[in-house]
Structures are given as structure tokens and as C-alpha cells.
Amino acid sequence: MKKYIILIIAFLFSALCLNVFGQTKQFPFEVLKKGSGDQSIIFIPGFASSGDVWNETRATFENEFTCYTLTMAGFAGRKPQPNASFENWKTGIANYIKDNQIEKPILIGHSMGGALALALAADYPDLISKIVVVDAVPCLAAINDPAFKSKINNDCSTSVNQMTGMTNxxxxDMQKKTMPSLLADTTKLDMVVDWSVKSDRTTFGQMYCDFFNIDxxxxxxxxxxxxxxxxxxYFINLKPAIEGQYRSLKxxxxxxxxTGLHFIMYDDTAWYLGQLSTFLKQ
Known part of the structure; x- marks a missing residue:
């Protein structure tokens, strides 16, 4: 009898472990879910940004849509995960959509998040219903070098060492000097700099290098x-080069x-929300 009791306890423990681990499957991001509409939107922030970059956007649409707002692991104070890479993050988002049975979501991505939206729609064309790319191009490195070719097994150790070798x-200081070239709204500067400063330096260096190798x-x-x-x-001045990169996207x-700079949601808010509203309702 004692033998059977031990077997039953072992079985129940195994079942409990499977249930717990099934519920806590790790994805390379945190998710904030709001709204309850039939159509879902997944918001993907840009490099070293918090999902909070979408707060105003999400508030505009969460009464009509179910909104999933991501913050990537290692960015903006979130706990880092090993093996951070553009492709792993893309796969992680696709798996999250499948595992949670999110039916044909709309993807809205800013900067690197926009590139992730492009990659997801390209590699999983039947999984996504629409995408919005906010100030991103298919190949960032090709802006300066149109003949750019991605490196296979790209070594990012130099970039990681450079970032981790800096003092706080x-x-x-580097982020404080960089952000005014990306964001015209001075009321948001300290917040955006803070997201970068709170980011894990290894993830920062690894993803900076990896993203620049994406084509x-x-x-x-x-x-x-x-x-x-x-x-x-500003990109209207580079229209042939920008739209040339997108020539394969029919x-x-x-x-x-x-008006404004890279953070369009802050720098040209009314125009930006108008564009989104029209596109989402089509």
C-alpha cells in the first residue's frame, strides 16, 4: 500500500510540475494585455525602449481592440535573458501568438520593433493580418551602404565589450547626447534616456550589433x-533610397x-494617430 501511495504522490507532483512549467513558459519579453476587442494589436517597442512608448497609442485604441504591449527582455529595466538576438525575438513573438491563439493580430512596431514586424509578416505570412512600421527600414546599415551584405555568424563581442566597459x-552621457537627434519633444527626453540607462548592457551591445547586421x-x-x-x-529627403529598400514589399x-524626428508618436502625434486610425479601420 505504501508503494502505491508513493507512486500516486510522484504522479501528482509530476503533473503539478508540468502544469506550472506550462503556465510559466518563458518568452523574450514581458506582456501587458489591455482591452477586449475581437481584433488584437501587438505593440513592439524599439531598441532599448519600454512598452510604455505605446501608452498614448494604446489608450486611443484599447476600447476597440485587445492590445498586447511588449517590453523586450533586458531593455528598460526588464530582466535579461540569454541568447538575445533579432531572430530569437522574432520567433518568440510568433510562438506567443500561436500559444495564446491570437487570431491574425495587427503588429505595430517602432524602429527595431518595426523591423521585427516586417520579419514576422515575411516569415509567418498567414499569422498576421496587418502591420504598421513606425520609422524603420528593412536594412538599417544599407542607408549608408546600399551594397551592404549581412555577415554569417556575426561576432558581436566587440560591441558588447564596448557597452559593458563603460562606466554608468x-x-x-552617451545616451543623453544621442537622444536629442531622435526625439524633438524635450518633455520626453529624460524618460527615453532612462529606458536606455536601465537596459542591460550586454543585451544593449548584442542587439545593437545584431540589428545592424539584419537585411x-x-x-x-x-x-x-x-x-x-x-x-x-527628414526621410522625405531620402525617399528614393528608403522606398528602394521596400521595393519587394508590394x-x-x-x-x-x-514634423519631428524618430519618435513619431511623440513628435507628430495628431498626424500619427490619424494615420493609424484610418489604416486600422480599413
Whole structure:
């Protein structure tokens, strides 16, 4: 009898472990879920940004849509995870959509998040209903070098060592000097700098290097869904180069902001929300 009791306890313990681990499956991001609409939106922030970058956007649409707002592991104070890479993060988002049975979500991504939206729509064309790319291009490195070719097994150790080798003051100063070239709204500068400063330096260095090695120019030919491409005002001066990168994306709708810099959601808010509203309701 004692033998059977031990076996039953072992079985129940195993079942409990399976249930717990099944419920706590790790994805390379944290998720904030709000709203209860039939159509879902997944918001993907940019490099070293918090999901809070979408607060105003989400508040505008959460009464009509179910909104999933991501913050990537290692960014903006979130706990880092090993093996951070653009492709692993893309796969993680796809798995989250499948595991949670999110039916044909709309993806809205800013900067690197926009590139992740492109990669997801290209590699999982039947999983996504629409994408919005907020100030991103298929190949960032090709802006300066149109002949750029991605490196296989790209070594990011130099970038990681550079970031982890900085003192806190040096890293803060670097971010403080960089952000005014990306964000015109001075009321948001300290917040955005703080997201970077709170990011894990290894993840920061690894993803900075890895993202610069990404080239989606040919892959985006596989995208089937409608794609709204919102670009900062300066990019109108680079229109042939920008739209040349997107030449394989047949569903692209290009719109250029009227003012401001890279953080379009802050710098040209009314125009940005108007573009989103029109596209989401089509």
C-alpha cells in the first residue's frame, strides 16, 4: 500500500510540475494585455525602449481592440535573458501568438520593433493580418551602404565589450547626447534616456550589433498583408533610397510625417494617430 501511495504522490507532483512549467513558459519579453476587442494589436517597442512608448497609442485604441504591449527582455529595466538576438525575438513573438491563439493580430512596431514586424509578416505570412512600421527600414546599415551584405555568424563581442566597459556616467552621457537627434519633444527626453540607462548592457551591445547586421530587403517579398510605413519627416529627403529598400514589399503604403524626428508618436502625434486610425479601420 505504501508503494502505491508513493507512486500516486510522484504522479501528482509530476503533473503539478508540468502544469506550472506550462503556465510559466518563458518568452523574450514581458506582456501587458489591455482591452477586449475581437481584433488584437501587438505593440513592439524599439531598441532599448519600454512598452510604455505605446501608452498614448494604446489608450486611443484599447476600447476597440485587445492590445498586447511588449517590453523586450533586458531593455528598460526588464530582466535579461540569454541568447538575445533579432531572430530569437522574432520567433518568440510568433510562438506567443500561436500559444495564446491570437487570431491574425495587427503588429505595430517602432524602429527595431518595426523591423521585427516586417520579419514576422515575411516569415509567418498567414499569422498576421496587418502591420504598421513606425520609422524603420528593412536594412538599417544599407542607408549608408546600399551594397551592404549581412555577415554569417556575426561576432558581436566587440560591441558588447564596448557597452559593458563603460562606466554608468559614460553610458548616461552617451545616451543623453544621442537622444536629442531622435526625439524633438524635450518633455520626453529624460524618460527615453532612462529606458536606455536601465537596459542591460550586454543585451544593449548584442542587439545593437545584431540589428545592424539584419537585411530584410529580399525577405519582405513574402509579406501578404497590408503594410503602413510611417516615416519621420527628414526621410522625405531620402525617399528614393528608403522606398528602394521596400521595393519587394508590394503592399506598402508610405506616409511621411510633417514634423519631428524618430519618435513619431511623440513628435507628430495628431498626424500619427490619424494615420493609424484610418489604416486600422480599413
Amino acid at each position: 556616467d559614460q553610458f548616461y 530584410l530587403r529580399e525577405r519582405i517579398a513574402q509579406i501578404k498583408c497590408p503594410a503602413l510605413i510611417l516615416l519621420e519627416s 503592399t506598402a503604403n508610405f506616409q511621411y510625417a510633417t
